[in-house]
Amino acid sequence: MTNRAPIKVLALSPIPEEGAGCRFRISQYLPYLASQGIDVTVRSFYTRDFFRLVYRRGHFLRKSLVFLGLLARRLTVLRELDQYDLVWLYREAVPIGPLVIERAIARRGLPIVYDFDDAIFLPNVSEANKAISFLKDTGRPARIIAFARHVVVGNEFLGAYARKYNPTVTVVPTAVDTTRFAPRAGRERLPETGPVVGWIGSPTTYHYLEDMAGVLKEVAGRHRFTLKVSGAGKPVHFDGVSVEEVTWALEREVELFNTCDIGVYPLEDDDWARGKCGFKAIQFMACGVPVVAAAVGVNREIIRDGENGFLASTPREWAEKIERLLTDASLREKFRAAGRRTIEERYSLRVTAPRLAKILQEAVAVHT
Numbered sequence: 001m002t003n004r005a006p007i008k009v010l011a012l013s014p015i016p017e018e019g020a021g022c023r024f025r026i027s028q029y030l031p032y033l034a035s036q037g038i039d040v041t042v043r044s045f046y047t048r049d050f051f052r053l054v055y056r057r058g059h060f061l062r063k064s065l066v067f068l069g070l071l072a073r074r075l076t077v078l079r080e081l082d083q084y085d086l087v088w089l090y091r092e093a094v095p096i097g098p099l100v101i102e103r104a105i106a107r108r109g110l111p112i113v114y115d116f117d118d119a120i121f122l123p124n125v126s127e128a129n130k131a132i133s134f135l136k137d138t139g140r141p142a143r144i145i146a147f148a149r150h151v152v153v154g155n156e157f158l159g160a161y162a163r164k165y166n167p168t169v170t171v172v173p174t175a176v177d178t179t180r181f182a183p184r185a186g187r188e189r190l191p192e193t194g195p196v197v198g199w200i201g202s203p204t205t206y207h208y209l210e211d212m213a214g215v216l217k218e219v220a221g222r223h224r225f226t227l228k229v230s231g232a233g234k235p236v237h238f239d240g241v242s243v244e245e246v247t248w249a250l251e252r253e254v255e256l257f258n259t260c261d262i263g264v265y266p267l268e269d270d271d272w273a274r275g276k277c278g279f280k281a282i283q284f285m286a287c288g289v290p291v292v293a294a295a296v297g298v299n300r301e302i303i304r305d306g307e308n309g310f311l312a313s314t315p316r317e318w319a320e321k322i323e324r325l326l327t328d329a330s331l332r333e334k335f336r337a338a339g340r341r342t343i344e345e346r347y348s349l350r351v352t353a354p355r356l357a358k359i360l361q362e363a364v365a366v367h368t
Contacts, residue, residue, distance in 0.1 A: 006039040007364050008083060012101070013090040016044040016051050018250060020279065024174050025090055025115055025154075032353040038360055041084075045074055045094055071097075078104050085364045087112045089148075091120060092140065099143060106147045111363045114144050117154035117174055119275025121161060149363045152356070154277035155298040170359060173298075174277040175352040176286045178344055183288030183336065184258040193242065194224030195326055198260030198289070200248070200280060203233030208266040208294075213238045215318045223326045230256055257287040261332065262325045267294035269313070278302045282347050285309065285339030290332050292321045302347070308338035 013022040022044060030040050046054065050066050074094055078101065081087075089112055093101035105112060121141045145151050145165040152172050153159045162169045197216075199209045209229070216227060217240040229236045230246040237243065246256060257263070263284030267273040274297035281302055284291040293299045295311035303309040310321040325332055345351070 004037055006037045007085050009040045009086045009088050010084040011040050011042045011088040012093045014045045014095045016048050018051050036357045081108050090115045102144050111149035113150045113363050114148035115152040117277050119272050122272055150359055157274045172352050173347055174279045175347045175349050178348040181286035193226050195261035196226050196228050197262045198228045199264050201231045206232040212266050215315050216241045219319050219322050257283055260289050263289045263291040265293040267296045269296050286343040288336040288340045290325055290335030308342050309335055
């Protein structure tokens, strides 16, 4: 514990802890940061209820009215800025509209550490909210980057973009607490219905799994397995595939990964996917679950094909590599151990927390 006066940090996030970004880019660091004399107050724009509502189709009037109320609440943080030494901004203070909050913070001379882990500078709107896509300004991140004291990004693709507008950029991969995300105890015990192939995601990423329907049907025609799906946001049915739908719950997050025998992490080969931080692969591997992931972006850094997991690019590769894991227990065991080792060495909180603490401390030190 430091003897210096604590650094007071206001962390602003558009989403609450139910969203992985807030949970893993901010909230999980709070105990360590507190031990280093960094006192963080987290303020999310969305409430938990609105976060559930916003990705549902329709409800535009209700969404609009609630959003205006949340905007009024968000503006109240401007009255509190004098209480803080630093603003830690995840993605944006308000999801749409002009940069009122960010510019007000900058005018006060309060340093901003800006963090993002997706290619938010590219057009991308969920299916449920395409009607308001015209309100999304993809130029906002560049403007925030330009007046930030330090920019923290989840991978080098995002870092290359950020360095166009600010030279002070650090890549801090999205990490997990490996004391929580740990392999299940005991030897592998496969259910009578065969191994469980798991996909865990969100309504905005479910279409990647839908694109694999043909591959999964082909594999199911030769090998028994159950496809466990969580987070799709709608009923799931794949012809010829036994599907188990599990409702995602924050308190059962680790258990959900641990009840899978194989994890799949499909993506498209485009710039939006290159902005992804490979986090579902990281979570599976931390839990000792062998993974097959799209050979895109940072996945190529996390996974060494054939050593600690599999990478796949074509339908044939996806089918072949899922089948190899379904039929080879020794290969699953090899990937289980090697994948866990990779996360402990490179993507664990133990590795990333000291780096983040130093960034926050130096941003304040430069300001004072």
